[in-house]
Amino acid sequence: MQDLYGKRAIVSGGGSGIGRALVEQLTGSGVKTAIADLHLPANLPAGTIPLACDVTDPLSVDALYAEVQRQLGMPSILVCSAGQGIHEKLTEGDPEKWQQVINTNLMGTLRMIRAFVPGMLEAGEGDVVIISSVAAGQAYPYGGVYAATKTALQVIAETLRQEVLPAVRVTTVVPGVTDTAFFEHTLSGVQTVESIGYGALTPGQVADAILYALRQPPGVSVNQLTLRPTAQVF
Template sequence: MVQDLEGRKAVVSGGGSGIGRALVEELTTAKVPVAVADLDLPHTLPAGATPYTCDVTQGTAIDAFFAAVHQQMGTPDILVCSAGQGIHEKLTEGDPEKWQQIINTNLMGTLRMIRAFVPGMLEAGKGDVVLISSVAAGQAYPYGGIYAATKTALQVIAETLRQEVLPTVRVSVVAPGVTDTNFFQNTLSGSQTAESIGYGALSAQQVAQSIMYALRQPPGVAINHITLRPAAQAF
């Protein structure tokens, strides 16, 4: 039996757009209040969602976000790390400063969120952590080295965290294939689009629904990894 999420509280980084925003809509529909952290917040969010401007690459910003969430909603028992950015550069020609930005956002931002919020879950005796990875994890491909490396690292982080916090906190990785969001528009380098890749695309809502599937599992059941792709996607 799936569990009702009403009464739980969530934090979603990168919740202002894309997969994060779709998940905020799913959670608030399920009567879960959500603290939404993002650099670019939309003018409107669903009822039950509270916006917080937060740059996950900055430790001081996450500290301030944590303090505000703790004051306004207490300890959340769902943490979803969806903030991320892409880059498409050749390793022998790319810009190391841009690489550092991707590492700070995709990897260090997630680590800082874990460090801030998971201790409270352990103290409370329950919680769920969801990291948004990618099918690019573990998949070397030209021009994708930096992005794929950060997503591969996230999966190692997730498994490490799972072993460190079991059975109190469940840890899930959701690894989507090509998804039709503004991800490609916000890529630091590269001109790909969901259409140009040529496999078709998932919707942000479809990815969000897979996250909800993991969260709704009954106590004692952990969905540790979900991969979903357009059916035509080769890797």
């Protein structure tokens, strides 16, 4: 397994949930880590670089890139974890909210890729991790817009993999229900871990899976990892 000590990482959505758990794992492994998030809590792991960023805003992503270069240098690990949920019926929902979710989940990831991956290619190595969902490719009532963004991310990830191999590895992480504040911050509609009823993964369990992929030897690429609570149907 590859030693991550001394590597540099940038994690969007790293202030909470899966992103936060991964930041803790990375820093614990000796990775110098920058956190990009709209909301940065005060109790972040020691040694991290907290940077306010709205991934839906191109100027904010440009400013993030410049600040990461200044404080960290070119990262060799990019984790796209910023995301937002929505739970609305297609015939009744708010298109403005749909656009916000598309801008966060899909365009935000694309902006981060466009900002940071060219430097990885120039350096000749790197890892990109994209957080998707088992909702990708899965039609279900009230989930159309969210599932569509995650389905698009799967296509983006595979396209990116083909465009940047062999220098940069691309891993898509596909979690099932995970017990985070995601449900509290859903833009519209109400769901909870309890109402879904399958049980839940912890953010740390998802972060463990990501570390497994990152620690593979340079010639080995784990391109997709799916993990669910065992009782989850889809």
